Amino acid sequence: MGDFDFDLQLYLRRIGHVPEVEPTIECLKILHFHQLHTIPFENFDIQLNRSIDLTPEVQFRKLIFDSRGGYCFELNGLFLAAIRKA
Numbered sequence: 366m367g368d369f370d371f372d373l374q375l376y377l378r379r380i381g382h383v384p385e386v387e388p389t390i391e392c393l394k395i396l397h398f399h400q401l402h403t404i405p406f407e408n409f410d411i412q413l414n415r416s417i418d419l420t421p422e423v424q425f426r427k428l429i430f431d432s433r434g435g436y437c438f439e440l441n442g443l444f445l446a447a448i449r450k451a
Contacts, residue, residue, distance in 0.1 A: 369421040371450045372429075376443075379429045380404065386451040393448065400444055407434030421446055 377386070380399040386392055410417055418424075419438055427433050428443050435443070 369425070371421065371425065371446045373447065373450045375429055376425075376447050376450075379432070388451070392451075396447065396451070397444070400440070400447075404428055404440060404443070405434035406436060406440065408436045411436065 373386070377383075380396070380403045382396060382399045384395075386396070417436070417439070419442060421442065424435065424439050424442050425446075428435050428439060434440075
């Protein structure tokens with residue numbers, strides 16, 4: 366992840382998750398559900414021949430700040446960063 370500081374609170378706000386995050390299987394399921402239902406799969410960049418940058422900073426900006434969706438590597442990278450931070 367380098368020097369990127371993943372902002373867990375912004376991520377939780379984006380996915381609409383309000384309760385406290387706990388290191389449990391139940392919480393993992395809830396986080397997965399919320400991300401799956403709030404951040405869509407999209408492949409617009411691929412269809413438009415734009416390059417995909419998988420660095421955490423770029424993924425976070427695109428999926429959280431720009432409120433866009435992403436394709437599998439972007440979505441899974443974001444989720445991995447979130448659960449590592451939690």
